[in-house]
Amino acid sequence: xxxxxAPSGSLHVGNVRTFLYNWLHAxxxxxxxxxxxxxxxxxxxxxxxxxxxxxxxxxxxxxxxxGPEVEGPHAPYRQSQRTQLHVRAAERLLxxxxxxxCYCTKEELNQRRAEAMAERRRPGYDGxxxxxxxxxxxxxxxxxxxxxxxxxxxxxxxxxFEDLVIGRIATQLxxxxxxxxxxxxxxxxxHLAVVVDDGLMEISEVIRGDxxxxxxxxxxxxxxxxGNPVPSFGHLPQVLGPDRKPLSKRHGSTSIAxxxxxxxxxxxxxxxxxxxxxxxxxxxxxxxxxxxLRFDISDVHPSPAMFDTKKLDWMNGEYIRLxxxxxxxxxxxxxxxxxxxxxxxxxxxxxxxxAAATPLxxxxxxxxxxxxxxxxxxxxxxxxxxxxxxxxxxxxxVPDLFERTMVQLAHVDPWTKETVEAALRGVAEExxxxxxxxxxxFYVAVSGSTVSAPVFDLMTLIGREECLLRLRRALxxxxxxxxxxxx
RNA sequence: GCCCCCAUCGACCAGCGGCCUAGGUCACCACCCUUUCAAGGUGGUAACACGGGUUCGAAUCCCGUUGGGGGCACCA
Numbered sequence: 001x002x003x004x005x006a007p008s009g010s011l012h013v014g015n016v017r018t019f020l021y022n023w024l025h026a027x028x029x030x031x032x033x034x035x036x037x038x039x040x041x042x043x044x045x046x047x048x049x050x051x052x053x054x055x056x057x058x059x060x061x062x063x064x065x066x067g068p069e070v071e072g073p074h075a076p077y078r079q080s081q082r083t084q085l086h087v088r089a090a091e092r093l094l095x096x097x098x099x100x101x102c103y104c105t106k107e108e109l110n111q112r113r114a115e116a117m118a119e120r121r122r123p124g125y126d127g128x129x130x131x132x133x134x135x136x137x138x139x140x141x142x143x144x145x146x147x148x149x150x151x152x153x154x155x156x157x158x159x160x161f162e163d164l165v166i167g168r169i170a171t172q173l174x175x176x177x178x179x180x181x182x183x184x185x186x187x188x189x190x191h192l193a194v195v196v197d198d199g200l201m202e203i204s205e206v207i208r209g210d211x212x213x214x215x216x217x218x219x220x221x222x223x224x225x226x227g228n229p230v231p232s233f234g235h236l237p238q239v240l241g242p243d244r245k246p247l248s249k250r251h252g253s254t255s256i257a258x259x260x261x262x263x264x265x266x267x268x269x270x271x272x273x274x275x276x277x278x279x280x281x282x283x284x285x286x287x288x289x290x291x292x293l294r295f296d297i298s299d300v301h302p303s304p305a306m307f308d309t310k311k312l313d314w315m316n317g318e319y320i321r322l323x324x325x326x327x328x329x330x331x332x333x334x335x336x337x338x339x340x341x342x343x344x345x346x347x348x349x350x351x352x353x354x355a356a357a358t359p360l361x362x363x364x365x366x367x368x369x370x371x372x373x374x375x376x377x378x379x380x381x382x383x384x385x386x387x388x389x390x391x392x393x394x395x396x397x398v399p400d401l402f403e404r405t406m407v408q409l410a411h412v413d414p415w416t417k418e419t420v421e422a423a424l425r426g427v428a429e430e431x432x433x434x435x436x437x438x439x440x441x442f443y444v445a446v447s448g449s450t451v452s453a454p455v456f457d458l459m460t461l462i463g464r465e466e467c468l469l470r471l472r473r474a475l476x477x478x479x480x481x482x483x484x485x486x487x
Numbered sequence: 488g489c490c491c492c493c494a495u496c497g498a499c500c501a502g503c504g505g506c507c508u509a510g511g512u513c514a515c516c517a518c519c520c521u522u523u524c525a526a527g528g529u530g531g532u533a534a535c536a537c538g539g540g541u542u543c544g545a546a547u548c549c550c551g552u553u554g555g556g557g558g559c560a561c562c563a
Contacts (some may be wrong), residue, residue, distance in 0.1 A: 008563055041563055106561065113560085120488040124559055148561050166492070175490050175559080183561040190563050214491055214558035237493070238556070246556075272499095275512090279500035284512045301493095301500080304556070308498050311513040321526075363526035374524080424522080439522040451524045 001031030003205045004198065006079070008038040010049050011056040013254040013307055014209070014239045014247055017273045021236060022207045023062045024274065024295040034201055035067030038079045040193065050078075056256040060266050061288070066201075074201040079193055086188030089196045089226060090149050090181050098225045099181065101147040102129040103140040124177030125150065149182035151222065159217040164207065164234030165300040171217040179218055195219050199228035207297065210235040234297050237304040239276060247307055254307070263335060263368025265323075268316040276305045285318055317366035329358045332371050339372035341379040353378050356461055360453035374453045378461055381470065382448030384477060392444040393478040401431060401441060402475040406468055415464050421456040445474030 005022040007015055026033035037053070039045040054068060066072030076082060093099035102125075104112075113123045130152055132140075140147070153176045160170045181192035188196075198206060213235045223230045241251035248254075259269055267288070274291050275284070278300045286294070320328060333354060336342050342350045357375045365371050376382050408423040428438030442455045446467070452458070459467045 038563070044563085102561090104561095109561080117488075122489055122559060146561095150561095163492095169491075171491075177559075180561055185561080187561085189561070193563090209557095210492070211557060212563095235492085240556090242498090244555075275499060277499090279512090281501040282511055284500085303493050305500090306498060308513070311499065314513055317526085361525095364524060366525095421522080428522090435522060443523050447523090449523085453524085455522060 001026065001029045001205055002034060002201070002203050003031060003207060004034035004036045004201055004203045005207065006036045006038040006194070007053050008041060009044045011053055011256045012247075013256075013273070016056070016060065016256055017239055017276055018207065018209055018236055019057070019062060020060075020270065020273050021278075021295075021297065021300065024291055025205065025207060025234075025297045026065075027292045028295050031205070032065045033063075034072070034074070034077070034203065035064035036077050036079065036197060036201065037068060038193075040079050040083075040190075042080075052257065056260075059260060060256070060270060062270075079197065082193070082197060083188055085200065086193050086196050087182065087186065090188065090192060093151060093181070093225060094149060096225075099149050099151045100130055100178075101137070102150045102178075102180070103132075103137075103145045103147045104129060122175075122177070125179070127152070127178045130178060146184035148180045148184050150178040150180050151225065152178050153218075153221060159220050161216065161220060161230075161233060163213075163216075164205070164232055164297050166210075166213070166235055166302045169213070169216070176217055176221070181222075191215065191218055191222060195222040195226065195228070198231055199223060199226055203231050204229075205232050205234065207234040207236065210237050234300070236277060236300065237302060240304050240306040242306065242308075244306065246304075251307075261369075263365075263370070264312070264316050265319045265331075265368075268312070268319040271319070272312045272315050276307065277301045285315070313366040320365060320368070321362055323362075325355070325358045325362070328362060329355050332358070332361070332368050335368045335371055336379075339376075341372050341376060350379065353461055356457075357453065360457055364453065373449075374451070375458075377447035377452065377458055381466075384444065384448055384474065386481070388444055388449060389474075389477050390481055392441055392450060393474060394481050395437065395441070397431065397433065397437065398441050398478045399475055399482070401427065401433070401438065402445070402471050402478070404430070405442075406471050406475075409464060409468060409471075412464070415460065417456050417460040420460050424456065441474070441478075442471075445470050 003022045003026045005015075005019045007019065009015070011019075023033055025031070035057070037045075037050060039050060057064075064070065066074060067077045071077070090099065094101070104125075109125070112126065116123045116126075129150070153173055155174045157173045158170050159173065159176075160168065163169050179189075179191060181189050183189060197203075216233050216235070220230050220233075238246045241247045243251075245251075256269075260266075270288060271286055271291070274286070274295065278295065280286070280294060283290075323331070333342075333346065336354060337344055337346070342354070346354065353375075357371075357378055361371045361374050364374055404427045405424060408427060409420070412419045412423050424439065424442065428435070431438070439455060440450055442459070443450050443452055446455055446458050446462070447453070462470075
């Protein structure tokens with residue numbers, strides 16, 4: 001079995017899902033996975049896009065057996081470098097009489113299409129150049145008129161194939177027009193290019209988006225006239241946005257690069273995407289190995305699936321919790337750097353804090369980019385904004401609480417999480433405060449927010465001196481607020 | 488306009504004629520745990536689009552309706 005998904009633009013949720021299903025199918029069946037780049041549309045496929053596609057695929061861990069960089073017996077693997085092969089195939093079809101020259105100009109075609117629409121007929125090509133007499137052809141040639149090359153499709157009969165995910169599809173030939181395979185400037189068109197490449201690369205299974213479903217009979221016909229064995233086809237339904245419309249840029253960014261930047265794990269993304277159109281009765285979290293083992297293309301849902309960010313976020317959190325601390329630390333560092341918490345080259349002291357913070361954030365983040373906010377107080381003396389302070393520090397007992405605690409903390413020895421915690425709990429008990437009232441003020445004093453990593457840990461990590469400083473500052477602010485409030 | 492595809496909780500999947508009083512997961516709600524926020528635990532709300540057949544029996548098969556999507560290019 002050989003499969004060759006062919007990205008024709010930058011990687012996003014939709015085409016990565018297609019790519020992943022190809023990959024899973026190939027790995028599951030022990031087949032060969034070929035990567036072919038369809039880069040003939042230079043307006044949307046630049047050299048940077050090419051690099052980005054390879055980088056994204058590597059990041060996702062979707063490796064290919066033949067294709068760019070690894071190469072293989074069917075090189076080149078970039079469609080833009082294969083045009084001679086396509087043109088040669090077209091010439092063969094022309095010579096055999098399966099294809100013919102069409103001298104209609106674009107203007108004529110557009111006009112006839114408009115007329116057909118107005119008369120409620122099919123807007124496709126009417127086949128008139130197929131019926132040209134030798135004299136007419138000679139006339140056009142003498143004029144030096146440009147021509148496209150079209151394949152002739154008979155009106156009688158039907159094309160039938162068994163789609164791997166949808167099932168039996170039958171199409172009447174009168175629904176298919178004589179479509180063009182070569183432009184008047186000699187450039188090969190899409191249908192020709194894929195069919196020729198699939199044939200030459202001995203692709204046996206074509207798994208792609210269902211936007212190509214209606215065009216598949218054309219390609220099957222082409223394969224047949226070219227003398228290729230016809231591959232099996234499997235068409236995947238669209239991925240939908242939250243509004244149930246096909247996912248697109250309108251729905252915000254769906255590019256793989258952006259998911260990476262936002263702190264999604266490739267493991268989670270792969271798992272999640274695999275479940276978009278396929279699934280098992282019970283399990284949701286499935287490792288790459290389990291996916292390969294259990295994935296079956298014939299189990300794929302024929303109906304479109306909606307891309308649900310909430311479930312992705314949950315799953316990403318699950319995968320974060322599954323990581324070893326060292327692994328999570330390594331992955332989260334770039335996010336601390338980008339958030340400005342530490343420099344591009346963290347100091348030893350910073351590295352120690354980062355490592356110590358990992359277990360504190362592990363159950364609290366769903367995306368890596370959420371980490372910095374939880375531990376900001378570890379690295380900087382966060383600003384206390386007055387609204388947060390007013391909510392948390394204005395209560396009557398706060399100044400007393402802080403003062404007593406500061407006295408206790410001054411004597412804590414050694415300075416460990418246990419002793420710090422004991423000091424705070426001691427004061428809380430002494431003042432008969434509920435946990436909420438006893439500890440919330442410290443969160444704000446130390447981290448600037450009530451949403452943060454656990455405060456005993458933070459206090460321990462920033463040290464006695466810094467800790468007392470921040471409490472002092474919060475105490476002053478608390479008194480200041482109380483003063484303004486009463487006056 | 489013509490052709491094709493699709494249709495189970497809000498979302499993703501399970502279901503391939505009786506195991507269905509329709510199962511799992513996310514989300515949502517409640518409770519428990521708890522130093523904030525989470526994580527974790529327990530429980531709960533919630534669906535076979537509609538109408539006809541076929542059958543002893545239908546979410547599962549057939550037909551139609553409705554709704555959604557795609558295609559009909561000298562785009563890919």
